[in-house]
Amino acid sequence: MLYSDNNNPREDSVLSRVRRLVRTRDRGHRMSTTTGPNSVVDLLRKFRCLEREQHALGEKGVSHEQFIGLLEECGDKLQESDARYLCAAFDGGDGSISSDHFIRHFVGLNRRRYKAVLRAWEVVPKDHEGIARRESMNERYAGSGTRTDFGASFAVDLPEGIGKKSEGAKSGGAAVDLEEFLAYYGGVSANYSLDEDFELFMLREWAADVPKAPIMNETLREWGPSGDPLDVPGPLYVQSALKTALAVPSQNYNYEYMKRAHPYVAPLPPLNLPYVSTIKSTHRPFTEEEYRMANALNHR
Numbered sequence: 001m002l003y004s005d006n007n008n009p010r011e012d013s014v015l016s017r018v019r020r021l022v023r024t025r026d027r028g029h030r031m032s033t034t035t036g037p038n039s040v041v042d043l044l045r046k047f048r049c050l051e052r053e054q055h056a057l058g059e060k061g062v063s064h065e066q067f068i069g070l071l072e073e074c075g076d077k078l079q080e081s082d083a084r085y086l087c088a089a090f091d092g093g094d095g096s097i098s099s100d101h102f103i104r105h106f107v108g109l110n111r112r113r114y115k116a117v118l119r120a121w122e123v124v125p126k127d128h129e130g131i132a133r134r135e136s137m138n139e140r141y142a143g144s145g146t147r148t149d150f151g152a153s154f155a156v157d158l159p160e161g162i163g164k165k166s167e168g169a170k171s172g173g174a175a176v177d178l179e180e181f182l183a184y185y186g187g188v189s190a191n192y193s194l195d196e197d198f199e200l201f202m203l204r205e206w207a208a209d210v211p212k213a214p215i216m217n218e219t220l221r222e223w224g225p226s227g228d229p230l231d232v233p234g235p236l237y238v239q240s241a242l243k244t245a246l247a248v249p250s251q252n253y254n255y256e257y258m259k260r261a262h263p264y265v266a267p268l269p270p271l272n273l274p275y276v277s278t279i280k281s282t283h284r285p286f287t288e289e290e291y292r293m294a295n296a297l298n299h300r
Helices: 009-023 036-056 064-074 080-089 099-106 109-123 134-142 180-193 195-206 237-242 289-295
Strands: none
Touching: 009 036, 009 064, 009 080, 009 099, 009 195, 036 064, 036 099, 036 180, 099 109, 109 180, 109 195, 180 195
16 A cells, blocks of 8 residues: 555455445444445545644644544444554655545545546536536536436435535536545446546546647747748758758767666575585485396396
């Protein structure tokens, strides 16, 4: 987990145990398997709210004690070794929990897929208050060709202060926050084995590459009073073209910034294995009688 995307067996076991505890416990702390996705979204929302409160107080982020308390509140009592491991794994280097690191791992997305989801969230239609409404998202999603009800995938109960005042407004519908969006596509991601397929899916469904699309006539030149600024004045001759330097000569070009930086690789320890370098003779020479008995034609 410290190096993000490698499959660490201990990381998988600890995170799988925490996810299972969160998914199988509802708000009344009774074993239930019907509110799993909603429980994940609820945990992510509480983590975001706690992080905002800490930033408002001038703190760097969520402390280790608050982080473990939140996991135990939404899940169950954690073992001391697991709690210590989770704090060390998600520590941002300043004694607080890295929110992006924790959320990305908890929803089960690697760095590439996590960035694809955030890129899609940037182009999600939002109202003048900067809030994404369920109905507008449904219209955008249904027009992409999937023809599914995107809003039905989200939790009905919303946190206080989000989408409550203007829920019946014309801009329409309840609010959808980033936590729900991440949790939803964390489940969709399991259906795509390749990162390229998942990225293409996100680009197609939400047209996430539209803001970076080329603009018509973006290379249009402004003509001045003297005409085309790229026009070559005077006649063109072959000899003058041959004498014109098209680029910097290779012998004068500075290649310093192109040199590859080779990281230090520690040498392997020397082999000190006696059975590799020496041969031990443990057999005795055969006698003449044994040679004669081993001969298949000795009876002739």
